[in-house]
Amino acid sequence: MIWMLVVMMAMAGINGLQVPANAYSCVNHRCVAEPRGLEVKPGAMGLKLCEMTCSGNLWPLPWNVSLAKTAIAVSIDGIQHDAGFTSSLVHAMQHIFDNTLALKATECVLDAINATTLKINATIASFSEELKLETDESYTLELEDGQVLITAATIYGYRHALTTLTQLIEHDDLTHAMYIITSGIIVDNPFYPHRGVSLDTSRQFYSVASIRRLLDGMGATKLNSFHWHLTDSSSFPIEIKSEPRLTSNGAFSSHKVYTQREIRELVAYGKARGVRIIPELDAPAHAGAGWQWGAKAGLGELGVCFQHNPWPEACVEPPCGQLNPFNDHVYDILDMVYGELDYLFESDVFHMGGDEVHLGCWNMSEAVTKHMTNRTSKAFYNVWGMFQEKARALVRQEKIAIWTSDLTKAPYLNKYFDPNSTIVQMWTLSTSSDAKFYTSQGYSVIASYYDAYYLDCGFGNWILKGSDWCHPYHHWSVLYDLNLLHNVPQKHHKLVLGGEVALWSEEADESSMDVKIWPRAAAAAERWWLNPLKSSWKHAIDRIRIHRDRLVDIGIQADAIQPHWCRLNPGECTLL
């Protein structure tokens, strides 16, 4: 009886072209396509239902999964959420869940006669909306006959549970109904507390809509930290109310500015997706546009060597520009900007940048050198260190992050940065011993190794013909397989906070961001969530291919990693 219905449904799905739906059987934990025809073999399923019940479709893979290999029909009309509490943030999380399921059901959905309505009850220990490095993201998800129970320490763990649940409810192409895993339990908790994506909105302006799309993808992938490289020497695209000259002189145009209202909205948008936003105001280098007006306004030179030509004399790429560490007005302005960014982002960590100071820039600037008695490299490094200390004192947050640089090496590291409150973001080689070094000095670290995590590499040099400095393109498997602890002693593991992929914008903007970020950020996400030691990309490829398509389904233009045929024929595109 049920299979007659299946056959009728399969035929109903045929258009004039007579292309029957693909039917699958589960054989040894693998979905095997049935020969195509109008008659559907009893027990056969559509692809998504088969993946969910047979081979597994979760991404990132939870810590402890025990699920039935069967599914039952479920109605997604009128989903009942009871979290024991409501707030606009919790409601937003539930709304995203409902929407994600609705997107899965855009094709014809026939509620099976016996479909139960989805009910999701939750027990949440704390309803605090604070989202920080220490936030407990753990959750337990229990399924039983279409009834769901979530247990979580915080609303952010609850949100993760909802995200996992969206992957356990799928549309079946044969019966045109929605199914949920019959029963089971998932106990889950991320391996690293910091799982991030960094975006450079100075070299190119990214619309608010495109940043929202990034946050959508991060939420769907349980990435929890959006590191926003707000400014650089190219442009200063944020509205600063206490010093509007930064924006009026620094934005590319009046259309390319993030207003404070938009920033506040993005912060809220991120929280609803479990993502905290960490602002970076890079200094004293990588600062140019926005700081040009000081002399004209009687404040002296705030920035030096902006747009210096020939640029190789004063920076690593055009346009040059560094702050003047001897102008007190610089610190007055930083004080105001830091204050506004603290208010806007409510972030527990503030990223001070601090990379790639070019000594040649300061050395050619009389506004700088007139304050110096000698011009040795050491003297300049100490001027840089003085800048970091003075600026650090203005930061509201207890914790700062900085990029690795000459100043994070001995003897300057310990002199200018407090290990208890400084996170070092390493953009060196993954084969370096930097993680070992910094953690041995007591610093916590975030890994952004350029040979794995820089997503803009491999597209050629943008000034000269030839390769870019960080080529080649890093394949998702490279990100997946990178174990951040490989050379860190056990006693310092806790200081490795996690990783961050980065999209720098010399050769990327809103048009290419989705393709360049996804699904590679998702590959890193599973590594950071689970740190699987016994499996590699080979064991993940079937699931990441599913997750990639899932991202496309929610409107993200993730890149393709294999022909579509490979998803339709799991295991057939491998050479294991």
Place this chain on the structure above:
Amino acid sequence: MIWMLVVMMAMAGINGLQVPANAYSCVNHRCVAEPRGLEVKPGAMGLKLCEMTCSGNLWPLPWNVSLAKTAIAVSIDGIQHDAGFTSSLVHAMQHIFDNTLALKATECVLDAINATTLKINATIASFSEELKLETDESYTLELEDGQVLITAATIYGYRHALTTLTQLIEHDDLTHAMYIITSGIIVDNPFYPHRGVSLDTSRQFYSVASIRRLLDGMGATKLNSFHWHLTDSSSFPIEIKSEPRLTSNGAFSSHKVYTQREIRELVAYGKARGVRIIPELDAPAHAGAGWQWGAKAGLGELGVCFQHNPWPEACVEPPCGQLNPFNDHVYDILDMVYGELDYLFESDVFHMGGDEVHLGCWNMSEAVTKHMTNRTSKAFYNVWGMFQEKARALVRQEKIAIWTSDLTKAPYLNKYFDPNSTIVQMWTLSTSSDAKFYTSQGYSVIASYYDAYYLDCGFGNWILKGSDWCHPYHHWSVLYDLNLLHNVPQKHHKLVLGGEVALWSEEADESSMDVKIWPRAAAAAERWWLNPLKSSWKHAIDRIRIHRDRLVDIGIQADAIQPHWCRLNPGECTLL
């Protein structure tokens, strides 16, 4: 008086954030940004107006350009077209022109008081709608005080003239009006008759909307040949009315089929953009999905070794699949398919594929070997040659194209392919002497050298970890600098028909097609249009950056090639 207006306009453009519009002066053929401020220097212009009148913004650069360095205000309301003729195709070309200008004027446009209405008169020698390799694409474009005269041999030359004209009318950010180059003349004609893009819609399905977007970009860039790699072993996504089992067995799903109505519409859509569509049905290799049902239907095996596992025994990548050259039903079906494709595409050239036959596949297939007395490589090559000859006889077109393969080498080349009616598409190395070889044998050639024109290279291996076979990514400068005639004797130059970039879909689909195709296809387009011998990518970078943004403006997600700051500061990001 006029400058007071400019100042007022500049101020009117300021929002609450007070970001004044960027103003430029033309200094030695270069647009130099003025210090930002509320007062605009007399003579200063917005960026686009400056680029158009000062440094040049045309892409691809016409053959002979003589333009005034000034522009006058023009009204783009009620543009008057008079081509001496109307037809739905000519009207569509005019409509695209009007729309392109309307997109340029999406921001506030104030018609200057003295703006003249744009009038475009044309003298067109032939109104034939036929678009083929020999179509005359030349045109002359004359401008005088907002009046335009186009002279062209065909409507396709007329269309090119309109495309050039869209680049000579720009919005000025300071006065918020539209401007047209005051006067001048352009005499233009492409260097090569074949300037193409190839897309693989078998390994991934691309929506009709995405193919329309590709044709939009091609039209805007004067690329004239869309080579549609319709089928491969992965899927058979086209509706074939005389043999629907090809589609019902070969399409990924009922949603992933190009109906004949859609194909006809795309052919018309292409013509309105000056693009002919050349269909390819790859055979006898790269054919699998769609051909599986022969034995069951009593026709014997139409295809062999489809989905063979382990695949390296029978093909270069999964899924394997080749046609059975000894089954007469194969030729009956090809006859019907070729007939329908001829009707649908009205193409002067038919692409027969013909690459990468795997002898191991036929050698392991009893349906093939039972007809062979010996199984030497030579014997298999002659079977392949027999297939090509028999299939060739069924092709309606006078000219065929084939990919280079073992069969396009001696002694088979001359035996199986007629030089007068065969175009060899070379997908070998650009450093090879293949162009010299084939043209010396009397064949005409199209260059698709994989080390420059394969746009899917550089994204890593999709089966094993590591590099893809055709890495690295080919930077736009590589495509721009490749002179196809570098080793071809003068007397054979005419046999080099042009080039084609190709997007294969192992690691690309609708999500990434724009980013991977553009602006690199545009770089190739100028090479093929002009074949500039005295200039290189260095001299083109300022203009291609403009053209890349132009593509984005018409809805194409072209990749970024430099920070936005570089466009705002022409010449500042170079190391010449």
